[in-house]
Structures are given as C-alpha cells and as structure tokens.
Amino acid sequence: NVATSISGYSVIVKKIEVGEGEEGELEKTIHEEAEQYIPFDINDVNLDYELLPTPEEPSEEEKGSKANYKELILVAAKKDMVNEYVALLEMAGLSAMVMDVDAFALQNAFEISASEPQGCYALVTIGAEELGINAIKGGISMFTRDSSYGGKQITEGIMNELKISFEEAEKIKLGGTKLDDKEKGVLEEIFTSVVTSWVQEIKRALDFLSTTYPDTTIEKVYVAGGSCRIPGFQKYLELDTGIPVEEINPFANLIINEKTFDPKYLGYAAPQAAVAVGLALRSIGDK
Numbered sequence: 001n002v003a004t005s006i007s008g009y010s011v012i013v014k015k016i017e018v019g020e021g022e023e024g025e026l027e028k029t030i031h032e033e034a035e036q037y038i039p040f041d042i043n044d045v046n047l048d049y050e051l052l053p054t055p056e057e058p059s060e061e062e063k064g065s066k067a068n069y070k071e072l073i074l075v076a077a078k079k080d081m082v083n084e085y086v087a088l089l090e091m092a093g094l095s096a097m098v099m100d101v102d103a104f105a106l107q108n109a110f111e112i113s114a115s116e117p118q119g120c121y122a123l124v125t126i127g128a129e130e131l132g133i134n135a136i137k138g139g140i141s142m143f144t145r146d147s148s149y150g151g152k153q154i155t156e157g158i159m160n161e162l163k164i165s166f167e168e169a170e171k172i173k174l175g176g177t178k179l180d181d182k183e184k185g186v187l188e189e190i191f192t193s194v195v196t197s198w199v200q201e202i203k204r205a206l207d208f209l210s211t212t213y214p215d216t217t218i219e220k221v222y223v224a225g226g227s228c229r230i231p232g233f234q235k236y237l238e239l240d241t242g243i244p245v246e247e248i249n250p251f252a253n254l255i256i257n258e259k260t261f262d263p264k265y266l267g268y269a270a271p272q273a274a275v276a277v278g279l280a281l282r283s284i285g286d287k
Contacts, residue, residue, distance in 0.1 A: 143212065
C-alpha cells in the first residue's frame with residue numbers, strides 16, 4: 001500500500017463557501033457549487049473537500065452575513081490523471097491507498113517539523129518541472145498555485161547554449177564537470193535568467209495573496225524540492241521579497257536511527273524529501 005500525490009494544471013484547489021442547507025445535503029450542495037469553480041466537465045473529475053473550522057468568536061458581520069455558510073477547501077483532480085497514477089503503481093505491484101496533492105503533503109511535512117507552524121507562511125517547492133506555492137495561515141491553506149518552472153529549465157538552457165546532450169547538461173548543472181571561463185560565463189547567465197523567472201513567479205503569487213487578503217502578512221518563505229538549492233535562488237528570493245527564506249527540514253522532529261540513516265546525508269536530502277515525508281505521515285481514510 002502506498003500514498004502518492006499529484007499536482008499541476010489537472011488539479012484544482014479552491015477555498016470556497018457553501019450554504020449549509022438541510023442536514024445531509026452538504027455534499028450535494030458542494031458538488032453543485034463546484035461546477036462554477038472547476039474549468040473541466042464535472043463528470044471528468046474526482047472531487048473531495050475538507051470543511052474548515054468555524055471561528056470560535058466570529059465578528060458581528062460574520063454572524064449576520066455568513067451565519068448559514070460553511071467554508072471549505074475544494075479539490076478536483078482530472079480522472080484520467082488519477083487513473084494514470086493508479087495504473088502505473090499497479091504495474092509496479094503497488095496499491096494506491098492515499099491520493100494527496102503535493103501542496104498539502106508539503107504542508108504536512110512542514111507542520112510536523114516547524115517550531116511555530118501556526119504562523120502565516122508561504123511554502124514553496126521547486127522540482128524538475130514544477131514550482132508549487134501554498135500560502136498557509138494558522139495551519140489552513142489560503143491559496144495554492146502550480147507553475148511550469150523548475151530545474152529542467154536550467155538543464156535545457158545548458159543543452160541549447162553548449163550544444164550538448166541532456167545527460168551532459170545535467171552533470172554540468174550539478175557541478176560535476178570542469179568548465180572553461182567562457183562556459184562558466186554562459187552558465188552564470190543561464191542560472192541568473194532562470195532563477196529570476198522563479199523569483200518573479202513567486203512574487204506574483206505573493207502580490208495576488210496580499211491583494212486577496214490585505215490583512216495578511218507572510219512572515220517567512222519556506223522552500224523545498226530538488227531545485228531549491230540552485231545557487232543564488234534563496235538569497236535572491238529573500239532580497240527581492242524582503243521576506244526571510246528558510247529550507248524545510250522534514251526530519252527535524254522525527255526520531256532517526258543513525259545506524260541506519262546517515263544524519264549528514266539526511267540533512268543534504270531534506271528539501272528533496274519533504275513531499276515524501278508528508279505523504280508518509282498520512283493514514284488510510286484520514287484527511
């Protein structure tokens with residue numbers, strides 16, 4: 001049995017409000033309301049939702065205008081994408097018992113490892129082909145976004161500029177090849193261009209967040225993913241946003257058998273393992 005997760009344009013995550021209606025009709029209401037938020041045929045997606053806790057002391061405005069509404073996180077995933085994942089796992093002799101979303105798996109890992117998980121943070125993961133952002137406040141996701149940015153941009157840039165294979169470009173990106181001064185200059189330009197595009201995408205998301213939630217201030221940006229250690233990225237992100245940046249270490253509060261796992265290696269691999277650790281924290285049937 002395995003837990004896995006999906007992300008990208010085939011997954012929609014929305015924070016919405018729905019009328020309470022009659023007891024037992026909430027799920028029907030959610031499915032009806034979902035159609036206006038999902039850019040796919042409702043019959044082509046799997047729907048799920050999580051009710052958000054009701055504020056203990058709602059404001060007078062909330063008592064009046066929102067008394068009969070429930071707030072929830074709605075998730076829709078295209079069935080064909082989910083089926084592809086399940087089929088791939090079955091080919092490997094595995095059963096998918098939990099299908100999560102990358103953003104929420106990362107949030108699970110963050111909450112188990114952070115010293116103060118109840119603040120207001122932006123969780124950013126950068127992989128090979130995707131940049132994901134999940135803004136959370138008090139342990140609740142306010143906004144998520146997935147974009148087609150990642151470490152593969154750098155590899156492809158090196159391939160195109162130096163006219164070499166993908167494997168050779170990947171080796172150069174990881175620092176495994178000696179370069180002459182001209183090649184070093186080309187590499188620096190590629191890194192700068194790609195990292196700048198990542199930072200600008202994150203800034204756009206943060207600007208949208210500040211417009212949507214004007215009373216919300218991001219205290220810190222936490223980064224994870226195999227590409228979050230690309231030279232210059234974290235420093236540039238911190239300088240350009242004015243917000244402190246820190247790596248997520250999903251192993252921080254876990255008990256580690258040092259005879260089995262080398263602590264130095266876990267420290268090195270920590271950002272890459274964040275989503276996997278978040279999935280490992282899941283149980284069959286939970287939310």
